Amino acid sequence: MEIIPLERFSHILEDKPAVIRAVRQGFMDHAQGKTVLPAPVQMLFRNKEGELRGDCHVKTAQSGTLPFFCIKVATGFYNNSASGLPVNNGLVLVMSSQTGAPLALLQDDGHLTSVRTAAAGALAASMVSGVVSGMVSGTFRLGIVGTGHQAGLQARWISAHCNISELTVWGRSQQKAEALAASLKGAAPVIKCAGSVSELCAQSRVILTATPATTPLIAAQDIRPGHHIVAIGADSPGKQELHPEILGLADFIYTDDHDQCLHHGEFGHGVRAGVINAQSDLSFGKSLADPAGNPLTPDSVSVVDLTGLGAQDLAIASLVYGHICAASIPNNP
Amino acid sequence: MEIIPLERFSHILEDKPAVIRAVRQGFMDHAQGKTVLPAPVQMLFRNKEGELRGDCHVKTAQSGTLPFFCIKVATGFYNNSASGLPVNNGLVLVMSSQTGAPLALLQDDGHLTSVRTAAAGALAASMVSGVVSGMVSGTFRLGIVGTGHQAGLQARWISAHCNISELTVWGRSQQKAEALAASLKGAAPVIKCAGSVSELCAQSRVILTATPATTPLIAAQDIRPGHHIVAIGADSPGKQELHPEILGLADFIYTDDHDQCLHHGEFGHGVRAGVINAQSDLSFGKSLADPAGNPLTPDSVSVVDLTGLGAQDLAIASLVYGHICAASIPNNP
Numbered sequence: 001m002e003i004i005p006l007e008r009f010s011h012i013l014e015d016k017p018a019v020i021r022a023v024r025q026g027f028m029d030h031a032q033g034k035t036v037l038p039a040p041v042q043m044l045f046r047n048k049e050g051e052l053r054g055d056c057h058v059k060t061a062q063s064g065t066l067p068f069f070c071i072k073v074a075t076g077f078y079n080n081s082a083s084g085l086p087v088n089n090g091l092v093l094v095m096s097s098q099t100g101a102p103l104a105l106l107q108d109d110g111h112l113t114s115v116r117t118a119a120a121g122a123l124a125a126s127m128v129s130g131v132v133s134g135m136v137s138g139t140f141r142l143g144i145v146g147t148g149h150q151a152g153l154q155a156r157w158i159s160a161h162c163n164i165s166e167l168t169v170w171g172r173s174q175q176k177a178e179a180l181a182a183s184l185k186g187a188a189p190v191i192k193c194a195g196s197v198s199e200l201c202a203q204s205r206v207i208l209t210a211t212p213a214t215t216p217l218i219a220a221q222d223i224r225p226g227h228h229i230v231a232i233g234a235d236s237p238g239k240q241e242l243h244p245e246i247l248g249l250a251d252f253i254y255t256d257d258h259d260q261c262l263h264h265g266e267f268g269h270g271v272r273a274g275v276i277n278a279q280s281d282l283s284f285g286k287s288l289a290d291p292a293g294n295p296l297t298p299d300s301v302s303v304v305d306l307t308g309l310g311a312q313d314l315a316i317a318s319l320v321y322g323h324i325c326a327a328s329i330p331n332n333p
Numbered sequence: 334m335e336i337i338p339l340e341r342f343s344h345i346l347e348d349k350p351a352v353i354r355a356v357r358q359g360f361m362d363h364a365q366g367k368t369v370l371p372a373p374v375q376m377l378f379r380n381k382e383g384e385l386r387g388d389c390h391v392k393t394a395q396s397g398t399l400p401f402f403c404i405k406v407a408t409g410f411y412n413n414s415a416s417g418l419p420v421n422n423g424l425v426l427v428m429s430s431q432t433g434a435p436l437a438l439l440q441d442d443g444h445l446t447s448v449r450t451a452a453a454g455a456l457a458a459s460m461v462s463g464v465v466s467g468m469v470s471g472t473f474r475l476g477i478v479g480t481g482h483q484a485g486l487q488a489r490w491i492s493a494h495c496n497i498s499e500l501t502v503w504g505r506s507q508q509k510a511e512a513l514a515a516s517l518k519g520a521a522p523v524i525k526c527a528g529s530v531s532e533l534c535a536q537s538r539v540i541l542t543a544t545p546a547t548t549p550l551i552a553a554q555d556i557r558p559g560h561h562i563v564a565i566g567a568d569s570p571g572k573q574e575l576h577p578e579i580l581g582l583a584d585f586i587y588t589d590d591h592d593q594c595l596h597h598g599e600f601g602h603g604v605r606a607g608v609i610n611a612q613s614d615l616s617f618g619k620s621l622a623d624p625a626g627n628p629l630t631p632d633s634v635s636v637v638d639l640t641g642l643g644a645q646d647l648a649i650a651s652l653v654y655g656h657i658c659a660a661s662i663p664n665n666p
Contacts, residue, residue, distance in 0.1 A: 001424075001440065003438075036376065038376060039372070039374070040374075041371045041372070041373075041374055041391065041404075043369065043371060043393060043402065045430060054430075054432075056393075056402070056404075056428065056433060058393060058404060060389075060391060062378070069376065069389070071391060071406060073426065073428070075428065075433025075434070076433065077431070080432055080433070083432075085434075088433075089432070089434050090433075090435075091334075091435055093406065093424075095389065095406070095408065097387075098410070099410050099422070100378075100387050100389060100408025100410040100413070100421075100422045100423075102422065102424055102440075105438065107435075
């Protein structure tokens with residue numbers, strides 16, 4: 001088993017178009033039933049008062065077309081930053097589908113999960129800008145709700161993949177929002193902070209939410225025709241960023257995985273609130289496979305519910321592991 | 334993250350009483366609700382004809398009393414032996430419950446899973462021999478159904494933990510049964526092979542099954558008063574070693590975990606066949622905590638259904654990791 005530290009593969013992740021292509025393929029493979037994704041394991045860690053202080057997800061995926069499968073471990077411990085530690089951590093195991101032997105440990109410190117999530121957000125955001133064969137055209141105004149690590153990554157990856165005319169940031173902490181906005185210099189011609197979520201919504205076509213919120217941040221009255229909402233935060237039961245009525249307003253709801261989104265995504269909140277039925281979602285992976293069939297109009301309201309798939313982990317692990325293997329073959333033609 | 338190869342901790346596993354104590358404590362902690370065990374991940378690998386050729390289990394466990402949790406990966410690829418490779422493989426990750434950081438990778442090649450399973454079998458077998466405060470008295474005749482790696486381990490661990498007067502082995506391959514019996518020299522005063530499962534049952538008080546069977550090996554007419562059956566093999570949906578009617582005959586059914594055994598253990602087969610009800614099991618962990626309350630009599634029929642718990646993985650990983658940490662502190666008092 002090869003132990004592969006992040007420094008050996010972090011350069012691969014800097015090639016955003018390659019990562020986005022791999023993650024897009026992962027979603028399409030999943031939509032076509034080419035990957036097997038067992039229900040993820042989720043462990044929650046609470047303090048003595050019962051408040052959530054951390055979580056650990058284990059996601060696994062196998063594909064009939066690959067000689068390996070992967071087991072991804074990602075943790076988020078929210079109080080780590082108070083001790084100067086990163087909130088996110090993790091690793092990815094690459095295992096042989098032929099013998100069951102561990103092949104490689106990608107010591108990614110959670111970075112692969114962050115990046116594949118950012119790539120998914122970029123793909124989801126680009127749905128409004130007329131993507132044809134992977135090329136994005138059209139510009140839009142982007143609003144980012146959240147000021148954490150993933151919020152910043154989303155802004156950078158969407159900016160790299162799409163043409164953003166204006167970027168607005170909102171966070172519960174005005175100070176953190178301003179710091180994030182300052183750090184994003186160059187990601188859009190205009191970058192600013194909004195004083196409220198309503199203001200952010202009024203100034204954005206695409207609204208991306210990337211927070212650990214457990215109560216809705218966006219209200220139904222904030223949503224107007226043309227809004228395309230990409231919800232990243234709800235990756236565990238109990239998390240929620242959108243008021244369920246927004247799901248009722250949406251003309252189109254996309255889920256990365258029907259069952260997973262029903263279980264703990266925004267989609268499930270909408271179904272349980274009784275505002276939508278459990279068959280009202282479209283497959284995000286299928287929409288990526290058929291951009292010409294994209295039904296979004298300048299006036300439609302749409303929600304993309306991304307809970308994070310083992311298929312994304314397998315896609316990015318394959319990209320990295322393929323590079324490492326190729327590099328380790330001397331005189332590789 | 335410390336990468337710890339098997340050779341650094343295999344000696345710890347040779348102390349069978351210490352391992353059995355740790356695993357017993359793991360079962361008791363689980364029975365008392367002290368451990369959180371998410372539903373395990375199970376991945377199945379099939380050949381082109383749809384036949385099962387391998388599996389991978391991911392089991393996780395956390396305990397409020399430990400500063401770490403564990404993620405155990407175990408694979409079994411049944412055709413490996415044809416290529417001279419071990420069937421089982423795997424590893425255990427020890428993760429911080431405080432920060433979510435990976436602390437250690439125990440490169441156990443599946444050995445920790447094998448050993449904690451053998452320890453569980455030894456604890457289950459010892460239920461018939463009057464265990465008081467961990468000490469075993471009384472002798473019994475043991476029958477082992479199966480000739481694989483785990484069958485051999487079970488014979489050795491039960492022999493080390495209990496007083497066996499006679500050991501009988503049966504396998505589909507007479508040759509493999511004889512090879513196993515020969516390799517077990519010293520495990521009991523008398524060691525022999527049976528010509529059939531019925532013959533093995535007639536000559537044994539405790540019957541331990543450790544096969545990957547998918548159809549019952551033991552029939553109800555083989556079972557007589559006094560039989561104590563420990564079923565190890567059924568660790569995945571589809572696996573089955575006992576005819577469901579045996580569950581109906583049993584005076585006492587013990588499960589390592591009610592939900593897991595209902596899902597894919599012998600207990601579940603009995604419930605689905607309608608011969609027992611879904612509330613008819615007793616907790617194996619509780620029985621270990623209260624050996625004086627053991628209701629087994631010389632004439633009762635009992636079944637212990639062991640599907641394998643993350644709590645066992647956490648227990649054995651704690652034992653190993655505790656030793657490694659203690660050894661790595663210079664001048665540890």
